[in-house]
Amino acid sequence: MPPISLAEPTGRYLSFEEREEIAILRAQDKGVREIARAIGRDPGTILRELRRNAATRSGKQEYRATVAQWKAQQAAKRPKEAKLVGNDRLREYVQEGLAGSVRRPDGSIVTGPKTPVWKGLNKPHRQDRRWAMAWSPEQISRRLRVDFPDDESMRMSHEAICQALFIEGRGALKRELVACLRTGRALRTPRARSQNRPQGHVTEDVVLSQRPAEAADRAVRGHWEGDLIIGAGRSAIGTLVERSSRSTLLVHLPRLEGWGENPPVKNGTSLGGYGAIAMNAALTTSMAQLPEQLRKPLTWDRGKELSGHAQFALDTGTKVFFADPHSPWQRPTNENTNGLLRQYFPKGTDLSRWSSADLEAVALAINNRPRKIPGWKTPAEVFEEQLRSLQQPGVATTS
Secondary structure (H helix, E strand, C coil): CCCCCCCCCCCCCCCHHHHHHHHHHHHCCCCHHHHHHHHCCCHHHHHHHHHHCCECCCCCCECCHHHHHHHHHHHHCCCCCCHHHHCHHHHHHHHHHHHCCEECCCCCEECCCCCCCCCCCCCCCCCCCCCCCCCCHHHHHHHHHHHCCCCCCCCCCHHHHHHHHHCCCCCCCCHHHHHHCCCCCCCCCCCCCCCCCCCCCCCHHHEHHHCCHHHHCCCCCCCEEEEEEECHHHCEEEEEEECCCCCEEEECCCCCCCCCCCCCCCCCCCCCCCCHHHHHHHHHHHHCCCCHHHCCCEEECCCHHHCCHHHHHHHHCCCEEECCCCCHHHCHHHHHHHHHHCCCCCCCCCCCCCCHHHHHHHHHHHHCCCCCCCCCCCHHHHHHHHHHHHCCCCCCCCC
C-alpha cells in the first residue's frame, strides 16, 4: 500500500493540494491569516495544521505537505486505543482526582455516608452520595500541567476524560465513577436549578449598595460571602467563602437540647441550630480563627438567621451586608461553592449528623481542588500565600 493516500477528502478536512499550497506560502514567510485567506480556510484551521502536522525530525518545526498528509492520516485511523488504557500512571491520577478519599488534616479517611448501589441511572435525588475528592474533568486536565510540567505523557483534555466516563467503549474508567462528579448525572444533559427564595428583614444601612466598593475587587483580601445549605428536619450547615482565594469555611450548626422533644414555641428560641443566637455564636467561633486583617465585610443572603448581625459585628469586627432579594448572583463565589458542597450534602438529607471534624474534612477536600481562575492553584495554596504575606516584617498579625 502507498505510504499516503491522495484521495479527495470531504470539505471538512484539508486536502493534499491545500497542504501543498500551505507549504508553499509558509516557505514564503506568509502569516497564518494570509494563508487562510488564500486557501479559503479559517485561521484556526491553519494554525492547528501547522502545529500538529509539521515535520520535527530536524529538531525544529518545518511544514512539508507529504509529512503533514501522512501525520493526518495516522491520526485519523480508527479504532484508536484510549489514552487511559495504555498509560497506567495517568489513569491512576485521573481516578484519584475523581474518586479519591476525603481525608482529615491528619490524613485519616472519612468514610462518609452509606450510599445506595449505583444502578446506572441519574443520581437518586434526596439521597446520600459517596464522598470523594470529586475534581472536575477540567480541574484534573489543568492540574496535570501543574503537577507534571515536564512530562508530556501526563496530558489529557477534559473532553477525553468525559468521554472515558460517559461513552461506552472508551474504556479504562469504570462507569460508576460518574457518581463522583459534582452533578452526579449518568447522562450529559443539563438540568434546571431550583429557584432561590431569600427572606428576612434588612435595614437600609446594611444593604448591598452600602457595602464598601473595594469588596467588589477580588484583589483585596479578606472579604467574605456566606449562606446556609439546608437539609432535612430543619438541619443546616453554614458556608463562608473568601472572595479572593475562594477558600471555604464550613460552620457546624448542631441542634440544640430539646430538639424533637419539646413542641415549638412561637417567637421562642429556635432549636434547629441556626437561630439568630446559635448562628451568631457559631459564626463568631469560625471568624475568630482568622487574622484580623482577613475579617473584612461579609455579604450574606437575606435569611433571618443573621438577624443578630449587629451583635456579630461588635463581637468580631466584621460588618454584615445583605444581598438584594432574589439576587444570588451578588454572591457568586458562595453560590458556586454551595453547588460543589451539595455533592457531599445532598438536598433532603439530615445535615445535623455530621460532626465538626467531618465538616473540616469536606472543607479540606474542597479547598484542595485546583481552580481555573487562580491559574489552577488550589484555594488552600492561595490562602496560604495570603497568610504568609501578612506575616512579613512590618505587617501586624493576630493569632
